[in-house]
Amino acid sequence: MPVIVCVKRPIPVRMAGPWDGTPERAREIIAFVGNTGPNETPGFIGDGPDGLAQVYDQLHTSWINVPVGSYIARGTEGEHYPIAAGVWARTYDVVGAE
Numbered sequence: 001m002p003v004i005v006c007v008k009r010p011i012p013v014r015m016a017g018p019w020d021g022t023p024e025r026a027r028e029i030i031a032f033v034g035n036t037g038p039n040e041t042p043g044f045i046g047d048g049p050d051g052l053a054q055v056y057d058q059l060h061t062s063w064i065n066v067p068v069g070s071y072i073a074r075g076t077e078g079e080h081y082p083i084a085a086g087v088w089a090r091t092y093d094v095v096g097a098e
Helices: 023-033 085-091
Strands: 014-016 044-046 053-057 062-065 071-074 080-083
Touching (some): 023 044, 023 053, 023 071
Antiparallel strands (some): 053 062
């Protein structure tokens, strides 16, 4: 099978963050992801001084760990997932705010 080279289409990605471990940012991210968790519960859990957090991935019906500094992205299917700060800095440019 030949190896092909592709370029992603430019699709706007809505994000919240970065996650900083604070209750204020947790409230902002919960408002962004909404009640997308199991049984229509909040799709983000984040609390405590150590910054532990998780976001619910609806496509794979699983919780994903969110390290401090990560952004929460909304995918093309409405799913949410973390993007590490370094990856975010290398691959995204901010083009607006809502």
